[in-house]
Amino acid sequence: MSLDRMFDSAAGAAAKTQGDCITIRRPDDWHVHLRDGDMLRSVLPFTAAQFARGIIMPNLVPPVTTPEMAAAYRARIVAALPEGSDFQPLMTCYLTDTTSPDAIERGYAEGIWVAAKLYPAGATTNAHHGVTSIIGIAPVLERMERIGMKLLIHGEATDPSVDIFDREAVFMETELLPLLVRHPGLKVVVEHATTAETLDIVRANAVRAAATITPHHLVINRTSIFQGGLRPHLYCLPVAKRECHRLALRAAATSGEACFFIGTDTAPHPRRNKERECCAAGAFVGASALQCYVQVFDEEGVLDRFEAFASLNGARFYGLEANSGTITLQRRPSHVPQAVPIDGDEVVVFRGGEILPWSIAEVRA
Ligand code: NCD
Ligand code: ZN
Numbered sequence: 001m002s003l004d005r006m007f008d009s010a011a012g013a014a015a016k017t018q019g020d021c022i023t024i025r026r027p028d029d030w031h032v033h034l035r036d037g038d039m040l041r042s043v044l045p046f047t048a049a050q051f052a053r054g055i056i057m058p059n060l061v062p063p064v065t066t067p068e069m070a071a072a073y074r075a076r077i078v079a080a081l082p083e084g085s086d087f088q089p090l091m092t093c094y095l096t097d098t099t100s101p102d103a104i105e106r107g108y109a110e111g112i113w114v115a116a117k118l119y120p121a122g123a124t125t126n127a128h129h130g131v132t133s134i135i136g137i138a139p140v141l142e143r144m145e146r147i148g149m150k151l152l153i154h155g156e157a158t159d160p161s162v163d164i165f166d167r168e169a170v171f172m173e174t175e176l177l178p179l180l181v182r183h184p185g186l187k188v189v190v191e192h193a194t195t196a197e198t199l200d201i202v203r204a205n206a207v208r209a210a211a212t213i214t215p216h217h218l219v220i221n222r223t224s225i226f227q228g229g230l231r232p233h234l235y236c237l238p239v240a241k242r243e244c245h246r247l248a249l250r251a252a253a254t255s256g257e258a259c260f261f262i263g264t265d266t267a268p269h270p271r272r273n274k275e276r277e278c279c280a281a282g283a284f285v286g287a288s289a290l291q292c293y294v295q296v297f298d299e300e301g302v303l304d305r306f307e308a309f310a311s312l313n314g315a316r317f318y319g320l321e322a323n324s325g326t327i328t329l330q331r332r333p334s335h336v337p338q339a340v341p342i343d344g345d346e347v348v349v350f351r352g353g354e355i356l357p358w359s360i361a362e363v364r365a
Contacts, residue, residue: 015307020331021361022303026052026323027290027310031152031191031212031263033057033282034077034089038343041080043268046287046340048087050360052323055152055263056089058117059126063094067107074112086365090114090318092152096129097121097136101143108149114318115150115189116140120158120171124237125267125281127154134175138182145186150318152189155198156238165222168195168238180205189317192217192265194238196248202259210317212263213253213309215285215292216350221246232279233348236267254297256305261314264289270345285350288336291358292351294329298358325365334359 016023029051034040047054056077058064064073070091077089091113093104099116107113118137119130131137144151155176156167176190190202193211202211216236221243225234234240252260266289267282274280285292290310297306315322338353339346 015304017303021328022294022306023326023328024307025311026325026327026363027262028053028055028314028323029264029266029289030055030189030261030314030318031057031214031265032286033059033265033267035268036060036073036076039268039270039347040077042340042342043266043284043286043347044077044080044087045082045085047264047266048081048085049363050286050290050327051087052325053088053090053320055115056091058092058094059119059124061126063096063126063129064092065094065096065099065129066103067093067110067112070107070112092117094119094129095131095137095140097132099137099140101139104140104149105143105147108147115152116144117152117154117191119154120156120175122158123154123156123167125269130154134179135182141179141183141186145183148187148319150187150189152191154192154237155190164239165241168193168241169197172198172201176201180209184208187317189263191263192238193249193252194241195245199248199252199260203257206257206259210259210261210313211252212265212314213249213260214263214265215289215296216240216265216283217246218250218253218296219246219292219351232274233283233350235274235279235281236265236283237281250296250300253293253309254300254302254305256302256308258308258313258316260309261317262289262293262310263314268340268342268347270342271339271348272345274348283350284340284347287340287349288351288356290327290329290360291334291336291356294358295356298331325363327360327364328362330359330361331357332359332361333357 266286
């Protein structure tokens with residue numbers, strides 16, 4: 001048993017498994033797209049029902065690039081929370097080629113944002129204002145390294161000649177590894193890891209690197225996207241990889257290793273933007289995330305390790321306390337809603353319309 005794992009089981013003292021129930025400390029979602037306006041109001045209640053805190057992705061239109069924009073966005077999220085919810089949004093800064101180190105430090109010092117998100121320019125939805133050269137933002141990264149602010153990375157190469165299934169692997173070799181060497185004190189989260197090689201790189205740098213793992217990448221592989229026809233609602237970025245990678249992700253998530261934690265990457269798009277000639281990337285997993293995750297731990301026979309992945313590892317990496325409240329999940333079938341209405345359209349839910357074996361039984365603040 002690794003040291004990490006021993007530490008996790010010791011720290012996970014709140015976890016209790018009793019019959020068909022598991023009670024753990026309240027989990028956090030370390031990667032969530034809440035959007036804005038009507039969409040925000042429609043999807044936020046699902047995330048707030050499952051998670052105590054969320055790292056809020058900044059890829060709005062226009063992107064959240066200044067402390068003022070982040071503070072205003074946080075206020076809009078808080079205003080949209082269901083009555084009585086104590087969900088806490090943790091804000092991030094969208095890095096561009098012109099982000100200033102002083103603005104980064106100011107937002108961090110004032111407690112407005114906790115991390116900055118690096119989107120290679122054009123890598124994914126609303127990433128066209130992202131960074132064109134990582135070396136070019138070295139002064140920002142040096143400042144973050146000095147003040148202890150985390151860098152969250154969408155790790156995909158953007159060269160259109162790179163095969164889409166290789167984009168994560170190419171990014172790790174050509175961008176992430178050199179970045180880790182250039183900035184030895186910088187703490188990084190590799191977001192939504194999808195390959196076995198990425199997991200090994202994170203493990204090898206576990207003191208200062210971590211990875212989030214989504215529910216959908218634990219459940220689908222690249223063939224699922226084409227099962228019986230093209231399934232636009234399973235198309236997200238990074239795109240799901242081969243079965244061997246899905247198995248590696250399941251092994252990592254359920255291993256108890258402290259460098260892996262929840263990040264749902266819930267990324268809602270209206271049905272009309274998914275079911276069209278050019279489908280938007282992103283899956284709405286916010287309404288079924290915990291049910292999917294806990295099922296994976298149950299299938300792997302390691303429910304006792306669920307609390308570390310869901311509720312302890314991420315908080316520790318971010319230097320935050322674990323939540324004091326608890327959530328109880330029960331092995332009792334739950335029906336996942338097919339879709340969530342939004343202003344004249346709807347958002348299709350990941351695994352929507354299915355019966356999942358687990359339900360959320362109780363949340364205690
Ligand atoms: C995300 C979105 O829609 O904002 N899409 C996705 O496929 N995951 C952006 C992202 O995280 O890549
Ligand atoms: Zn995302």
